[in-house]
């Protein structure tokens with residue numbers, strides 16, 4: 001085992017680096033979760049979470065991973081046999097679909113090639129054909145973390161509106177929230193699903209559902225079994241700043257601090273920073289002569305970049321070389337793209353020089369692993385970072 005000095009470079013697209021300020025905020029004695037001090041924290045994080053999701057509707061926060069928040073979205077509103085429309089954007093869409101299958105929903109899974117966002121035209125066509133309104137929900141992944149492709153939730157909303165379809169719109173923004181524009185209310189989203197460990201710069205352990213009035217009404221009408229995930233129970237307690245169970249108190253302290261940091265920087269500036277780092281990463285890749293997993297120039301994720309390895313070279317071997325030589329963790333390829341793709345996370349608590357270190361580690365790793373490439377990617381990224389401008393083209397809703 002090689003000994004390394006300095007900080008480990010954690011460049012996976014989540015869990016992401018936790019700022020020292022957030023670590024300090026969590027490093028506190030345990031609170032009485034039914035006392036007045038906790039209620040103050042409860043009210044503060046719920047209000048700041050609403051500002052982050054851009055919603056005036058309730059945000060339900062669970063002590064859970066993102067997977068729990070996926071399940072919560074389903075069990076509150078849907079029952080076995082209900083038809084749902086989902087789109088295969090990558091591994092996370094596949095996993096969400098797997099949960100829907102386990103709850104015996106009737107899933108229409110629109111196939112995808114894992115190199116584009118969801119096919120909006122195909123969604124619209126399915127909705128238009130569903131004259132009897134059998135489809136109860138449309139579920140899409142905003143930022144597909146396995147590929148680095150974005151699906152704009154607003155475009156899905158427009159497809160629902162154009163077809164006057166009443167289905168609920170559920171959006172997984174687990175790696176989108178806090179790293180790219182997100183407007184729960186203005187985009188007409190019924191259920192937004194998020195997690196703490198990506199753009200929110202926290203350790204894993206909190207799951208979120210932002211819920212519209214329509215989603216709350218669907219939950220009320222849904223007699224399906226649920227207990228822990230029941231929104232209404234949590235919302236009732238939240239009115240007093242508390243939770244129906246022992247909440248993850250110290251993670252909520254961290255959330256309070258992280259949301260403050262994002263507001264101090266300004267949400268728009270946070271999103272612009274991510275776009276810029278995505279652009280600089282792609283500039284480096286262009287010089288290296290490596291392909292992005294995302295093939296749609298309008299759909300590149302600001303949060304991560306999926307890199308396709310040249311034929312005959314294994315992405316996980318390359319990641320191993322980088323880890324051993326430079327103490328940097330890059331994201332692995334998931335499921336059917338394992339070994340073919342690695343992922344560079346440029347999400348969360350991050351800055352220009354961290355990106356330069358990351359890209360330098362990748363460029364040196366390519367040389368050490370004897371992966372064919374042209375040198376100079378790092379210099380190309382520097383050119384992007386020297387100009388502090390962000391082009392409109394890389395702005396993806």
Ligand SMILES: Cc1ncc(COP(=O)(O)O)c(C=O)c1O
Nearest residue numbers: 065066067092143145174175195
């Ligand atoms: C887009 C997306 N959805 C869902 C998940 C699953 O979340 P978790 O691993 O926190 O359960 C992840 C995790 O990386 C994700 O990136």
